[in-house]
Amino acid sequence: MKKNCEPEIDQFRFIFKKALFAMKLTAVIFLISTFSLLAVGTYSQDTRISLNLKNVQIKEVLQKIESNTEYFFIYNNQFVDVDKAVSITAENQKVIDVLTKLFIDQEVEFQVTDRKIVIAPSFLDNQQQQKTVSGKVTDSSGSSLPGVSVVVKGTTTGTITDANGNYSLSNITENTILQFSFVGMKGQEISVGNKTTINVDMVEESIGIEEVVAIGYGTAKKSDLTGAVASVTAANLKERAVTSFGEALIGQVAGVQIQQINGAPGGEGLSIRVRGTGSITQSNEPLYVVDGYPMEGGAFRLLNPSDIESIQVLKDASSTAIYGSRGANGVVIINTKKGKSGAPSINFNMFAGVQQREKTVDMMNRDQYVEWFKDGRNQAWLDAPIISADPNKSPHSINDPNSRRRLYPSVMSTII
Numbered sequence: 001m002k003k004n005c006e007p008e009i010d011q012f013r014f015i016f017k018k019a020l021f022a023m024k025l026t027a028v029i030f031l032i033s034t035f036s037l038l039a040v041g042t043y044s045q046d047t048r049i050s051l052n053l054k055n056v057q058i059k060e061v062l063q064k065i066e067s068n069t070e071y072f073f074i075y076n077n078q079f080v081d082v083d084k085a086v087s088i089t090a091e092n093q094k095v096i097d098v099l100t101k102l103f104i105d106q107e108v109e110f111q112v113t114d115r116k117i118v119i120a121p122s123f124l125d126n127q128q129q130q131k132t133v134s135g136k137v138t139d140s141s142g143s144s145l146p147g148v149s150v151v152v153k154g155t156t157t158g159t160i161t162d163a164n165g166n167y168s169l170s171n172i173t174e175n176t177i178l179q180f181s182f183v184g185m186k187g188q189e190i191s192v193g194n195k196t197t198i199n200v201d202m203v204e205e206s207i208g209i210e211e212v213v214a215i216g217y218g219t220a221k222k223s224d225l226t227g228a229v230a231s232v233t234a235a236n237l238k239e240r241a242v243t244s245f246g247e248a249l250i251g252q253v254a255g256v257q258i259q260q261i262n263g264a265p266g267g268e269g270l271s272i273r274v275r276g277t278g279s280i281t282q283s284n285e286p287l288y289v290v291d292g293y294p295m296e297g298g299a300f301r302l303l304n305p306s307d308i309e310s311i312q313v314l315k316d317a318s319s320t321a322i323y324g325s326r327g328a329n330g331v332v333i334i335n336t337k338k339g340k341s342g343a344p345s346i347n348f349n350m351f352a353g354v355q356q357r358e359k360t361v362d363m364m365n366r367d368q369y370v371e372w373f374k375d376g377r378n379q380a381w382l383d384a385p386i387i388s389a390d391p392n393k394s395p396h397s398i399n400d401p402n403s404r405r406r407l408y409p410s411v412m413s414t415i416i
Contacts, residue, residue, distance in 0.1 A: 047071070049098060051090045058082045061102060071095060075119040080108055134168040135198040137161050137180060145182060145202055153177040153189065232311040234337070244305060246272055255315050256330075274315055274330025286313075286330035287323055294326065306349050309337045384411045 047069055053061055059082040062073050075082065080103075090098045095117075099110055103119070111118040137148045144165030151158030152169070153176070161167045169178070174193055181187040185202040192198070232252050249272070250258045257273040274286045288295045290303065314322075314331040323331055364372060378398045386393060390407050405411065 047095050048092050049090065049095055050092050051088055051098065053089075054087045055085050056087075058084050058086055058102060061086065061088060065095060065098070069095060070115045071117050072115065073117050073119060079121045080119050081106060130171045130173055131196055132168060132170045133172045133176075133178070133192055133196055133198055134166070135200065137165045137167065137182075137200045137202060139185070139202055140204060142201075145185075148180055148182045148185075148200075148202065151179045151181075153179050231313075234309050244303075249311065253313050256313055272332070274313060274332075284329055286332050287326045288332045288334065289323070290334045291336055294323070303334065303336070307336050309335045311335075380411050381405060381408070384408055 049065060049068055051061070051064060053064065059077075062082065066072050077083070086102065088098070088102055090101070096110060096112070099117070099119075106121075108119055108121050111120070137145045137150075139145055144161075144163075146161055146163045146165060148161040148165070148167070149158060150160065150167045150169065152172070157169070158179075159167050159169055172192055176192045178190050178192060178198065179187065180190070180200050180202065182202055184205060186205045188200060188202070190198055190200065232249060246258055249256065255275060257271075259271045259273075272286060273284055277284050312333040312335075314327070314333065381400070382396050382398065384396060386396070387408065390404065392404060
């Protein structure tokens with residue numbers, strides 16, 4: 001009996017063709033996916049662009065790249081400065097090269113994924129490498145300094161040293177800079193780097209003479225005072241060849257008027273006024289205090305300008321709270337130079353000058369003046385009218401005795 005196998009063969013062929021079609025379709029999809037990935041990689045490496053932008057913000061440059069390519073950028077403007085103005089010129093250059101030129105002065109990195117470019121600061125890569133930094137703060141003598149402020153620069157993160165001068169800060173990276181500050185000490189900044197222990201020796205901060213102003217009851221920083229206190233240092237006095245400090249002050253202090261009121265040599269004829277004239281019947285001279293000692297009657301003029309270290313002028317009403325009514329016209333505080341430690345030093349300062357009258361007037365000598373005076377008196381006697389008390393009614397004569405002339409007191413008191 002012959003069996004009919006045709007239907008089974010046809011069914012097998014159908015299944016085989018269907019499987020073959022599925023395999024072909026899978027192969028095509030695989031090839032398309034592979035070519036797409038290759039195309040993405042090629043695009044990321046070889047995409048080029050031309051730019052010519054002047055004085056624009058970085059974010060505008062990034063927008064220009066996005067509009068001319070298929071790239072788009074992801075960044076955080078708190079870490080990446082995209083508001084900075086730049087000028088850039090590129091002729092058919094790779095996008096990555098353009099970005100490198102664009103951010104040349106910023107520590108950033110570029111991560112390219114597909115058509116996405118992430119711009120991030122390079123220091124973020126070190127966030128996972130955090131550590132604890134500790135140490136001890138001492139002064140120049142090696143003693144512990146409690147209460148020293150230790151702050152991470154640019155942040156509010158920090159701590160203070162304990163009673164033994166020790167401190168500890170956690171979550172610190174290698175790029176961190178620590179700032180150490182304490183009252184009366186010079187501030188210090190130290191980069192952490194690869195160190196985990198940082199010991200600091202603080203140095204006392206000395207204030208220079210040009211930064212200190214004497215205010216009668218003590219000293220204060222000049223930056224902490226208002227314009228009511230004016231200061232002149234020895235350097236200002238040294239620049240001028242003068243015989244008194246008053247001459248050196250001319251034009252140096254605002255609100256202080258210094259005038260030459262007579263021709264006396266050596267600066268003796270100087271008038272110094274602080275805030276103008278404040279009295280009608282009393283002196284308008286300010287009070288002068290030399291090394292803490294008030295001086296009256298112009299005795300300060302005996303000071304050698306070369307011996308003066310600094311001069312401060314108190315111009316406001318607070319000077320009366322310190323020196324009483326004597327400071328009503330202002331106070332001029334003079335500090336003289338003092339000895340300094342170190343090697344001996346000798347300074348020599350000299351200048352010479354001549355002071356003379358521009359024009360003279362011819363004057364009579366002694367004998368000429370006596371004759372002129374006698375002639376004047378005699379002429380006044382001859383011109384005087386006769387009074388009733390004079391018994392001698394004759395005209396006056398130069399030979400009249402003094403007994404008659406005394407009867408005319410107005411004539412006797414006449415001085416020509």
